[in-house]
Amino acid sequence: MHKTAQGIILNLAYMVDHHGFIPNGGRVYYLSRSQPPLLTPMVYEYFLSTGDLDFVEKIFPLLEKEFIWFLNNRASSYKDEETGEEKFIYFQYRAKMKFPRPESYREDLELVHGLKTEAERVRVWSNIASAAETGWDFSTRWFAQSGPGVGDMRSIRTWSIVPVDLTAFMCINMRILASFYEIFGNFKKVAHYTKMYERMKLAMKTLHWNETDGIWYDYDLEKKLHSNTYYVSNAVPLYAKCYNDEDEVTPHLVYKYLKREGVLNFTKGIPTSLAMTSIQQWDKENAWPPMVHMVIDGFRTTGDPKLMKVAENMATQWMMVNYKSYRSGYAMFEKYNVSMFGGDDECSAGSGGEYEVQKGFGWTNGVILDLLDKYGAKLTSSSPNTSSSRVILFVFIVCYLKKILY
């Protein structure tokens, strides 16, 4: 598996070498859109598992190159309103696109039907490409949250949003770059990235933290307000540790928030949003493996026994959802349905959006492998929501690992 992980990293690093960033997909028409900046955290995870510092040293300049691309192409300065001085920088997904997405040409052309000016059409297409850059294509998260545009894709306004998860990802990048420089003994760079990390935490607190609700939200630049709606991305700063190390209260507030929103009552995974009537896939009744994983990891790494138990319960629950769905369809899926319809034993793939749900998705496999590694021993026939026997589960794990590894 380490070899496979290294191969994936090398593929992505090749893209950074050639283009400065990782395009949204491996085709020329994706060259104006990035992926979320997760290469550096991937390399860090690889390093933690293998201790392979030689590989990290070789690849390291490309990690910094991608980071600088985000700095040059996706960052803006947040200024103090009174003094005009820069307080910190913030990042956005902001792809420019003067035409429909080539891979979804008809959809994007039909969408702008009735829009009178080229400027209006370009606005919609650029916001669509930017939403694709987030990975959350598509979600009500990027649409108007109030007024006549609610739920309507033509109201898409990705450019107006500072996404809380992107701020968190940039925080992780800065922290990891500082850590690697520390290992390499370049202390000037350690100071540079540590300073950036501290300022990014300030950005997270100022732009995203909502004192009343005890959670981080996306920030609406136009309205100068939090978009205070539940999306699972609100919990990502916990995973990113984009708050003060000594702060033991915030993780509990995040837990309370999730509880208050009712999302912990779902027995088949953490819903992406509560916009259940949306036709978009990053809403509806869907739970997405990478987001579920980030929430679990956020609680797992708090060091707080109560929250670590929360992570364990979420992990065993998610493994059972994947298992039960696998048992009925012999496939892993890109996303899963969290609806309670049919009872706890009826687990199935998610749906909605622009295409049929995909089988055997890489991130689904990656998440389940990590959870089996960390929590496999905790799975018993009395695990929450489990009615299957230990033996069947054991067979599932063995078969699944065999299929993945060989």
Ligand SMILES: OC[C@H]1O[C@H](O[C@H]2O[C@H](CO)[C@@H](O)[C@H](O)[C@H]2O)[C@H](O)[C@@H](O)[C@@H]1O
């Ligand atoms: O062709 C439609 C879209 O396909 C990709 O997006 C889809 O896969 C992503 C994961 O690989 C997923 O995050 C996204 O929600 C899916 O829609 C591609 O990234 C998009 O640019 C493209 O428009």
